[in-house]
Amino acid sequence: xxxxxxxxxxxxxxxxxxxxxxxxxxxxxxxxxxxxxxxxxxxxxxxxxxxxxxxxxxxxxxxxxxxxxxxxxxxxxxxxxxxxxxxxxxxxxxxxxxx
Amino acid sequence: xxxxxxxxxxxxxxxxxxxxxxxxxxxxxxxxxxxxxxxxxxxxxxxxxxxxxxxxxxxxxxxxxxxxxxxxxxxxxxxxxxxxxxxxxxxxxxxxxxxxxxxxxxxxxxxxxxxxxxxxxxxxxxxxxxxxxxxxxxxxxxxxxxxxxxxxxxxxxxxxxxxxxxxxxxxxxxxxxxxxxxxxxxxxxxxxxxxxxxxxxxxxxxxxxxxxxxxxxxxxxxxxxxxxxxxxxxxxxxxxxxxxxxxxxxxxxxxxxxxxxxxxxxxxxxxxxxxxxxxxxxxxxxxxxxxxxxxxxxxxxxxxxxxxxxxxxxxxxxxxxxxxxxxxxxxxxxxxxxxxxxxxxxxxxxxxxxxxxxxxxxxxxxxxxxxxxxxxxxxxxxxxxxxxxxxxxxxxxxxxxxxxxxxxxxxxxxxxxxxxxxxxxxxxxxxxxxxxxxxxxxxxxxxxxxxxxxxxxxxxxxxxxxxxxxxxxxxxxxxxxxxxxxxxxxxxxxxxxxxxxxxxxxxxxxxxxxxxxxxxxxxxxxxxxxxxxxxxxxxxxxxxxxxxxxxxxxxxxxxxxxxxxxxxxxxxxxxxxxxxxxxxxxxxxxxxxxxxxxxxxxxxxxxxxxxxxxxxxxxxxxxxxxxxx
Ligand SMILES: Nc1nc2c(ncn2[C@@H]2O[C@H](COP(=O)(O)OP(=O)(O)OP(=O)(O)O)[C@@H](O)[C@H]2O)c(=O)[nH]1
Ligand SMILES: [Mg+2]
Numbered sequence: 008x009x010x011x012x013x014x015x016x017x018x019x020x021x022x023x024x025x026x027x028x029x030x031x032x033x034x035x036x037x038x039x040x041x042x043x044x045x046x047x048x049x050x051x052x053x054x055x056x057x058x059x060x061x062x063x064x065x066x067x068x069x070x071x072x073x074x075x076x077x078x079x080x081x082x083x084x085x086x087x088x089x090x091x092x093x094x095x096x097x098x099x100x101x102x103x104x105x106x
Numbered sequence: 107x108x109x110x111x112x113x114x115x116x117x118x119x120x121x122x123x124x125x126x127x128x129x130x131x132x133x134x135x136x137x138x139x140x141x142x143x144x145x146x147x148x149x150x151x152x153x154x155x156x157x158x159x160x161x162x163x164x165x166x167x168x169x170x171x172x173x174x175x176x177x178x179x180x181x182x183x184x185x186x187x188x189x190x191x192x193x194x195x196x197x198x199x200x201x202x203x204x205x206x207x208x209x210x211x212x213x214x215x216x217x218x219x220x221x222x223x224x225x226x227x228x229x230x231x232x233x234x235x236x237x238x239x240x241x242x243x244x245x246x247x248x249x250x251x252x253x254x255x256x257x258x259x260x261x262x263x264x265x266x267x268x269x270x271x272x273x274x275x276x277x278x279x280x281x282x283x284x285x286x287x288x289x290x291x292x293x294x295x296x297x298x299x300x301x302x303x304x305x306x307x308x309x310x311x312x313x314x315x316x317x318x319x320x321x322x323x324x325x326x327x328x329x330x331x332x333x334x335x336x337x338x339x340x341x342x343x344x345x346x347x348x349x350x351x352x353x354x355x356x357x358x359x360x361x362x363x364x365x366x367x368x369x370x371x372x373x374x375x376x377x378x379x380x381x382x383x384x385x386x387x388x389x390x391x392x393x394x395x396x397x398x399x400x401x402x403x404x405x406x407x408x409x410x411x412x413x414x415x416x417x418x419x420x421x422x423x424x425x426x427x428x429x430x431x432x433x434x435x436x437x438x439x440x441x442x443x444x445x446x447x448x449x450x451x452x453x454x455x456x457x458x459x460x461x462x463x464x465x466x467x468x469x470x471x472x473x474x475x476x477x478x479x480x481x482x483x484x485x486x487x488x489x490x491x492x493x494x495x496x497x498x499x500x501x502x503x504x505x506x507x508x509x510x511x512x513x514x515x516x517x518x519x520x521x522x523x524x525x526x527x528x529x530x531x532x533x534x535x536x537x538x539x540x541x542x543x544x545x546x547x548x549x550x551x552x553x554x555x556x557x558x559x560x561x562x563x564x565x566x567x568x569x570x571x572x573x574x575x576x577x578x579x580x581x582x583x584x585x586x587x588x589x590x591x592x593x594x595x596x597x598x599x600x601x602x603x604x605x606x607x608x609x610x611x612x613x614x615x616x617x618x619x620x621x622x623x624x625x626x627x628x629x630x631x632x633x634x635x636x637x638x639x640x641x642x643x644x645x646x647x648x649x650x651x652x653x654x655x656x657x658x659x660x661x662x663x664x665x666x667x668x669x670x671x672x673x674x675x676x677x678x679x680x681x682x683x684x685x686x687x688x689x690x691x692x693x694x695x696x697x698x699x700x701x702x703x704x705x706x707x708x709x710x711x712x713x714x715x716x717x718x719x720x721x722x723x724x725x726x727x728x729x730x731x732x733x734x735x
Contacts, residue, residue: 039301045543046543046546047469047542047543047544047545048545048546051300051301053546054301055175055177055299055300055301055304056174056179056546056548057548058301058304058305058308059174059175059177059217059304060174060214060548060550061213061214063304063305063308064305065312071330071333071337072333072334072337072338072431073339074337074339074342074431074432074434074435075339075340075342075343075432075435076339076435077435078339079435080431080434080435080444080547082333082337082431082551086213086214086322087210087211087212087213087214087322087323087325088214088325088550089325089329089550089551089553090548090549090550090551091427091430091431091434091444091547091548091549091550091551092546092547092548092549093434093546093547095546096546096547096548
């Protein structure tokens, strides 16, 4: 919300966020940080929703499908289930390459 | 509240993530036939049923909308929260919570169970979809899970009533415990979990999984392969539009033969009655009023069933959530949420469930925008009007080498006109009254499932029953009233016009005529529009009666479509079609909008804007068509 995209916590050096992964890429979630994501939601809400949908530290994700146009939204596999979300909000999920 | 100190039956509530099979389990327990479908957010209100347990206890069961958390983001989830926490007035929280978890996706589902356990209420965990879990190679140790969680765990296969007996026994056991323990705490300690709490729940779930799940199984490869095509950026959208096109085409093509059969049966019945009864008021009431009126509505049963067939199949396979995904970006162009596709598709059947399904849209502005445009989707009650006019005025010419017919194409164009104007209205609304960003999209895409033919057949049967019951009650009654209005008073001595001209209906029609003349409507149409507000398809029935009564003897044999083709100009017919694209709301839609928005404001706005659009569209259509043709 304060236009401060680099979070201090949970991010490995050179880390990326889920919103920039390409189709077929796999990764591991290293943190959830909603700062820098513009939403209508009250503060802290997006983070909690992400966690409730299984996007929490340690989850394995893989980008399965991209919609049209603009390759957005994306469908990702999160551990055992599949989730659709927009790239804008996926920026809140920090990831590192899958081990 | 303990079971002892009250005469009320003990209450249990079914709680769980969306699409985990709560309603299927509710149906298995109570023998009800509530709607089960393969997308998150099918159930949007609480449903109550009863069963008698093996020990002879009468138990009340509450089926609830699915939720990921008691934090309730949308109106449907608020219902779940309020029932579970006993926040509805005059209602305690349920005596027992049956948590339903999808065994194929325990990691996500157990999180809610862990949250529910914090409430301190008695809980039983139903591990549902065990058949699917086994197919995926999941190996879950239910006994270990029960020990680790400290609650009874029962594996179930709700759609096949599997595991219902053990579940009932556990419910009886839990009820007995609740009776023994003199008083279970009536209030629930619950406060909104923070993100830290949520992470802690996840940790707890990881611990449970490590101890009780030997193998989480593989996500279904078939779903992934199918999605590689159906969610393809280009083929996916093309497929979606093809499905919708086929649906509207089939409504025409598949229904034709059975409709001809019904038509034949109705005129046969009419002839038989006419030949059997002596000439008089009773014969006229039966043939012109009831058989012509109700018959001209009943004939559309096949079309409505074809439409529902498509919708039921789409709902059962799991494709609806995909359509929402594919359309999110495009619908975002007019400010709508991708999820809005689901209520809008339901509105093709009827706007009432469509408006209710909008409850799953979290943001109030997004939800209101969706509700306001839902009635612009051509509902099945408008189908008879379209079909009748197309049959009367559009020649049945095959196009593209017989692949599509001209009538089907016109029908598709009418549906498209409804959809496009809905998008335009949404755009204006989002630019003016409902400003603001869209809610985030966070939606599970369920695994595909083959629809069960028996479920589809039962669903269609249910629909047919509702439609025929409506034809036999509301429409039947309205038709009798209309027959009286159209028959009395009779023609004066030496009248030259058909008798109906002098009847009350004729007078009403002539009174309204000046208002509707600028858009090309005849007085007969004016008469038909009035009861059409109660039930849209009645308009067709009324036209059936009016033309049956106006016909002079020899023309009586020709069908209603033939009568219309002979007496209306083409611009009038086009104008009426345009009117019905925007047709003012039926009473049922307006009252559900009032309920869902808690007030008269939005239904009034809806009525005014739609009638304005309808009049405007008809005016332009009539003028342009008159000038060109
Ligand atoms: N294979 C299998 N499918 C099931 C089982 N139970 C339910 N289903 C299917 O799962 C889907 C969802 O079932 P519902 O009962 O509508 O789920 P729900 O929990 O009520 O969903 P919401 O009302 O949206 O929260 C449907 O397609 C059912 O046919 C089961 O035990 N095994
Ligand atoms: Mg349900």
